[in-house]
Amino acid sequence: MKEVSSHLFERINRLQVELPPSPYADANAAAAVQELLGGKFGEMSALNNYMYQSFNFREKERLKPFYDLLAIITAEKFGHAELVAAAINRVLTGTTSPGDPNSAPKKEGLSKRNSYFFTRTAQASMPGDSMGRAWSGDHVCSSGNLVLDLLHNFYQECGARTHKMRVYEMTEHPTARALIGFLLVRSGVHVLACAKALELATGADVKSLIPIPDLSNNRFETARKYEAMGLGNKLYTFSPNDYKDVVLIWHGQNPLTGAQLEVIQGAPQGAPMPDLSEVPEEFAPGISQENFMGIAQRLRKNAGL
DSSP states (O other): OEEEETTEEEOOSEESSOOOOOSSOOHHHHHHHHHHHHSTTSHHHHHHHHHHHHHTOSOTTTTHHHHHHHHHHHHHHHHHHHHHHHHHHHHHTTSSOOOOGGGOTTGGGGGSSOTHHHHTSSSSOOSBOTTSOBOOGGGOOOOSOHHHHHHHHHHHHHHHHHHHHHHHHHOOOHHHHHHHHHHHHHHHHHHHHHHHHHHHHHOOOGGGGOSSSSOOGGGSHHHHHHHHTTTTSEEEOSSSSSOGGGGGTSOSBOTTTOOBOEEESSOOOOEEOOOOOOBGGGTBSOOOHHHHHHHHHHHHHHTTO
16 A cells, blocks of 8 residues: 555555465464554554544645655555565464364364454454454554654654564564564664654754664564665655655665665565465355356456456
8 A cells, every 4th residue: 555645545466575475374473473463563553643643734835844754654554564464364374274164173273372363354364462452543643743743653663663573582483574574674764764853853863762672673584684675774655756855854874874865756666465365164255166156257247248
């Protein structure tokens, strides 16, 4: 998902980055990753913070670089939420097997930490945290005060970085760790962007506080390749023409690496969207071969074929 103007969203059917296939199912690892989606510091909180702050922004023209920053991070966070959901879905795949309903084909779900995967979502992501609690709009701060909102975003991004590191240390699942490596690098960009915005708004050297935690992304094996690709220095506008004034905030050198900061007009190339296979024991998607043939016939008829 990317924002291309203040009132228009364009969605591209690609993930922001390629996720490796899951070599084995691990429902408990998927539950831990849920914290990075629907937890207090998860991507849903980040998305809605930036989104409502950009929706409610006052004096866009006079303070346009700050509005542009909030708008483009909103767009990136849509993609992050989608990416985390895709990782959860991949890590869950194969937890149970099809079978006669009387044989309890989903009994594996009894021993897993988050039973909602097996009762609510047909073994897919959910808008909640690692314990199954539903995400809440109470996590959103849209105060109307620019400095307060930027301070909240800085705190939110540092908290999110901390939680990513903690979940990384909880699981060795390669798909989960690949996801976290990418998110660590991109969250580092947003931490620095908020710090630079606060410095422009107040004169305070917020950059001197980072990194929080005091740990380089290079300490994490799956983050190193994304740092080597320079993704820790790039800020995407997710728009072909708009939000160009963000360059007034995002420029100069990265204080952690000395690399040159760069604004990229547009979106990253991304990667193909994975296709989730059916889960018959969950009645998902609930379309038999016979039903599919009927749908195909009706589609052809509607198309005049």
